[in-house]
Amino acid sequence: MSLLFSPLTLRSVTLPNRIAVSPMCQYSVDEEDGVPTDWHLVHLGSRAVGGAGLVMAEATAVEPRGRISPQDTGIWNDEQVRAWKPITKFIKEHGSVPAIQLAHAGRKAIGDWVPVAPTTEPFPGGNQPEKLTNTTEIVKAFVDGALRAVEAGFEVLEVHAAHGYLLHEFYSPLTNEGSIEERIALPVEVTAAVRAAVGPDVPVIVRISGTDWVDDGWTVDDSVVLAQALKTAGADLIDVSSGGNTAQADIPIGPGYQVPLAEAVRRKADVPTGAVGLITEAAQAEKIVTDGSADLVLLARELLRDPYWPLHAAQQLGVEVRAPKQYARAF
Numbered sequence: 001m002s003l004l005f006s007p008l009t010l011r012s013v014t015l016p017n018r019i020a021v022s023p024m025c026q027y028s029v030d031e032e033d034g035v036p037t038d039w040h041l042v043h044l045g046s047r048a049v050g051g052a053g054l055v056m057a058e059a060t061a062v063e064p065r066g067r068i069s070p071q072d073t074g075i076w077n078d079e080q081v082r083a084w085k086p087i088t089k090f091i092k093e094h095g096s097v098p099a100i101q102l103a104h105a106g107r108k109a110i111g112d113w114v115p116v117a118p119t120t121e122p123f124p125g126g127n128q129p130e131k132l133t134n135t136t137e138i139v140k141a142f143v144d145g146a147l148r149a150v151e152a153g154f155e156v157l158e159v160h161a162a163h164g165y166l167l168h169e170f171y172s173p174l175t176n177e178g179s180i181e182e183r184i185a186l187p188v189e190v191t192a193a194v195r196a197a198v199g200p201d202v203p204v205i206v207r208i209s210g211t212d213w214v215d216d217g218w219t220v221d222d223s224v225v226l227a228q229a230l231k232t233a234g235a236d237l238i239d240v241s242s243g244g245n246t247a248q249a250d251i252p253i254g255p256g257y258q259v260p261l262a263e264a265v266r267r268k269a270d271v272p273t274g275a276v277g278l279i280t281e282a283a284q285a286e287k288i289v290t291d292g293s294a295d296l297v298l299l300a301r302e303l304l305r306d307p308y309w310p311l312h313a314a315q316q317l318g319v320e321v322r323a324p325k326q327y328a329r330a331f
Helices: 038-049 078-093 136-151 166-171 185-198 220-233 259-269 282-290 301-305 309-316 325-330
Strands: 008-010 013-015 019-021 054-061 097-103 156-161 204-209 237-241 273-276 296-299
Touching: 019 309, 038 054, 038 078, 054 078, 054 156, 078 097, 078 136, 097 136, 136 156, 136 185, 156 166, 156 185, 166 185, 185 204, 185 220, 204 220, 220 237, 220 259, 237 259, 237 296, 259 273, 282 296, 282 309, 296 301, 301 309
Parallel strands: 019 054, 019 296, 054 097, 097 156, 156 204, 204 237, 237 273, 273 296
Antiparallel strands: 008 013
């Protein structure tokens, strides 16, 4: 028996296995419209054909100034919704669950617009941001984006609160002042508002940076506090990544280097977690879920190298899975 290939139920949605495609920016849209293209259909669709239980689209901006780059996808208008629909349809037709990461780049936006942040200090090499004092429009943008995402056919939503983007900028002491309760207020408010908007059936995940990897920055103990608040706000799983809010971090990169962060959050906050970061081997992924470090394993670059990694992992773990009928002769 393999726990990695066992179902995972989040509210009304059941993933066929615990392997997820981590959101990865493709920088492949027209600079003006944020509309996904045939590239996104083939890229995401290939990972569904390859057997991933959850296929998550890239960081998708909830408003134009929230794009990481001008080539990023968006979910702020109806044209984008129409373009996402055939992509989510294809993912579902091939047995996977379509998900989307709702994002706002904050001060790390690279474009010909003025970014916003809780500080006027730019990220190294970036544009100087305007200090955001009223966050009402931001919350509304996330809510509107969530509703459009559901309309587009996405069955799981992830709020992006990691990697030095806007919501991370608010909770990290490197870019915001005040108590931890004050700093986590915006990501918690966004999560609660998205939950209220989409209702009780749609799973809501939140990606956080478990640590800033610098002295006087955000810590894993802080992440436990945040995870508990996010759980209360309606989050179903915390996707634990790390870093991104400073160029000075000394990150101990190695196989599974972020897994202990997911384990700490899972154990201390009593909330399901996802683990991500240099997870490349089937046995490694199996161990992460069987030893209780996380409930979901998210792969990024390894799934760029091999879209069929889940099918190969099943063979290595002795799990019988059904090949796509079109590929059955090669299975």
